[in-house]
Amino acid sequence: MSVPVSSSSSEDLARANYVDAYPPPKIEAPLQSLKDVGEASVGKTVKVRAWIQNARMQGAKMAFVELREERSWTIQGVVIASPTGTPVSRQMVKWVGGLQLESFVSAEGTIQQARVPIKSCQVTDYEIHLIKVYCEARGPEKLGLSLATANRAVSRIEEEDPGEDGLQSLNVNDKLVPTASLATHLSNPVMHKRAPVSQAIADIRIAVRQIFSEYLDSRGFNQFEPPCLLGAASESGANVFKLPYFGKDAFLAQSPQFYKQIEIAGGRKKVYCIGPSFRAENSNTPRHMTEFTCLDLETEIENHYHEVMYLLEGLLLHIFQQLKIRCKEKVELVRAVYQSSEFLIPEPGKEVRLTFAEGQKLLRNEGPEEFRHVRDDEDMSTPQEKALGAIVRRKYNSDFYILDKFPESARPFYAMLDPENPGVTNAFDYFMRGQEILSGGQRIHLPSILESRIRAKGIDSSSPGIKEYLDVFKSAGVPPHGGGGIGLDRVVAWFLGLPTVHLASYYPRTPKMLLP
Numbered sequence: 001m002s003v004p005v006s007s008s009s010s011e012d013l014a015r016a017n018y019v020d021a022y023p024p025p026k027i028e029a030p031l032q033s034l035k036d037v038g039e040a041s042v043g044k045t046v047k048v049r050a051w052i053q054n055a056r057m058q059g060a061k062m063a064f065v066e067l068r069e070e071r072s073w074t075i076q077g078v079v080i081a082s083p084t085g086t087p088v089s090r091q092m093v094k095w096v097g098g099l100q101l102e103s104f105v106s107a108e109g110t111i112q113q114a115r116v117p118i119k120s121c122q123v124t125d126y127e128i129h130l131i132k133v134y135c136e137a138r139g140p141e142k143l144g145l146s147l148a149t150a151n152r153a154v155s156r157i158e159e160e161d162p163g164e165d166g167l168q169s170l171n172v173n174d175k176l177v178p179t180a181s182l183a184t185h186l187s188n189p190v191m192h193k194r195a196p197v198s199q200a201i202a203d204i205r206i207a208v209r210q211i212f213s214e215y216l217d218s219r220g221f222n223q224f225e226p227p228c229l230l231g232a233a234s235e236s237g238a239n240v241f242k243l244p245y246f247g248k249d250a251f252l253a254q255s256p257q258f259y260k261q262i263e264i265a266g267g268r269k270k271v272y273c274i275g276p277s278f279r280a281e282n283s284n285t286p287r288h289m290t291e292f293t294c295l296d297l298e299t300e301i302e303n304h305y306h307e308v309m310y311l312l313e314g315l316l317l318h319i320f321q322q323l324k325i326r327c328k329e330k331v332e333l334v335r336a337v338y339q340s341s342e343f344l345i346p347e348p349g350k351e352v353r354l355t356f357a358e359g360q361k362l363l364r365n366e367g368p369e370e371f372r373h374v375r376d377d378e379d380m381s382t383p384q385e386k387a388l389g390a391i392v393r394r395k396y397n398s399d400f401y402i403l404d405k406f407p408e409s410a411r412p413f414y415a416m417l418d419p420e421n422p423g424v425t426n427a428f429d430y431f432m433r434g435q436e437i438l439s440g441g442q443r444i445h446l447p448s449i450l451e452s453r454i455r456a457k458g459i460d461s462s463s464p465g466i467k468e469y470l471d472v473f474k475s476a477g478v479p480p481h482g483g484g485g486i487g488l489d490r491v492v493a494w495f496l497g498l499p500t501v502h503l504a505s506y507y508p509r510t511p512k513m514l515l516p
Helices: 090-097 182-187 189-194 196-217 257-265 306-326 328-337 356-366 382-396 447-456 466-475 488-496
Strands: 018-021 045-057 062-068 074-080 104-113 126-137 167-172 175-180 242-245 248-252 270-278 291-300 353-355 400-404 421-425 427-432 435-442 481-487
Touching: 018 090, 045 090, 062 090, 074 090, 074 104, 090 126, 182 189, 189 196, 196 270, 196 291, 196 306, 196 328, 196 488, 257 270, 257 291, 257 466, 257 481, 291 306, 291 488, 306 328, 306 400, 306 427, 306 435, 306 481, 306 488, 328 488, 353 356, 356 382, 356 400, 382 400, 382 427, 382 435, 427 481, 427 488, 435 488, 447 466, 481 488
Parallel strands: 018 126, 074 126, 353 400
Antiparallel strands: 045 062, 045 104, 062 074, 104 126, 167 175, 242 248, 270 291, 291 481, 400 427, 427 435, 435 481
16 A cells, blocks of 8 residues: 655656555665675665664755664665656655654665765765665654664663653763663663664674584584473472463473483483573572573583583683674674673683682682681672672683582582582582573482482472482483583673673563563
8 A cells, every 4th residue: 555745746756766655666676785785886776675774854855864774784875856856856855854763665776985984874985875765664753762772771770660761861972872771671672672782682692502502513412402391390499480281280491401311311422402491580680580591411421520511611612712703793882882891711721610619718818808707518699709700800810710519508409429528519600700600510320329319408209300300310220421501691691791681681581571
């Protein structure tokens, strides 16, 4: 359906070249990707499909528009009225200059060399002189969140807004810059996602998944798909989501841990999976979500559980190094908005591996006064972890480190105890900028020891889920094995120095956030 744009056809010889219409009139010129515009494009008539990022009149005979494709690829479009009134009329110039921001258009024009570099667009040396513009979808009269605001750092990370619209103003270099709260960003998902900084974060997230899979595929790992719906609470823990399931209860998986181990028991020597995990924790912090993505692996152990620890360490260091190479421009774009220090990676041979007790000792000796009396048999609090991260950065010039030999009281029943010191486990955590991003270690593979540990933790070994788990190890001999789970959202957020993991998630889920 077409909407007329001129009251008198005799006055407007170009009326067929601009219209609100879907489907739009056909454009025969070849489709041009803005990222491929270059010297060879000059003089060519092309078709572009893009959003109107900006539009302004320059007198009655000329208008400028910024056309944006996916991510931040933009080019300046120029509309100049023809002396004869065709192919561009004054009415067309006025119509194009008045298009609402974020309208989606198909357009035809000729690529030309720009007279001066166009600093406001990513395509700086070229522009497109438009002769046809068809609006396929109009933007609203007023955006709930402008692209400029969406591309600024969030002003508040709390989920409730302080004001009516969550908008604030920040004065930078005497220029009024609008900012918005995290809640306002997430309540306007379309514009939040259109922002170049959000697109860059999403691309970096995808890259982490790809590098993780590539690394393990090249080392003979087999990918598998664990279920999310369970018949019993995984790990027999609290904080589990329960839902009705055909007259009985079902539960959302807190982790794929048991299923990784079943794969190992079933004859797969090395396995990994990527998928969601769910925790019904009423934690409203920048580091928690009720649904998050895990990168998990499990592998046989030949001699010592440190084989697993070194594998995971090498994997994460590879991810960090590859992000700096593959996503250099995207990382720089994000850090230009969310200003943070570069993520420090230890030099080869200088990896930071501490025992839990050594970490606590550092806190006692070099940490804040409130941690002078921390104990080796108690788990670390979040403030302790962050304080230790600051010490490690200062002392070892690294934002990445491992804590090994966690106390028995801080680990689940399936963690293998240290045979030389049963007060600690063959279990470890990995940290980025003082925040935990991975938990793992050696699992108990002998059913008699496993059953003993289940009872020692006060768990009924015949309870649903636990019985079936224990039966796996009774049904056949299972080789020694271990593994770990990496929080994808946290890796992305802490590598980039974001203020909250919610910015690294596509659609963050928290105790207060279930929409969109």
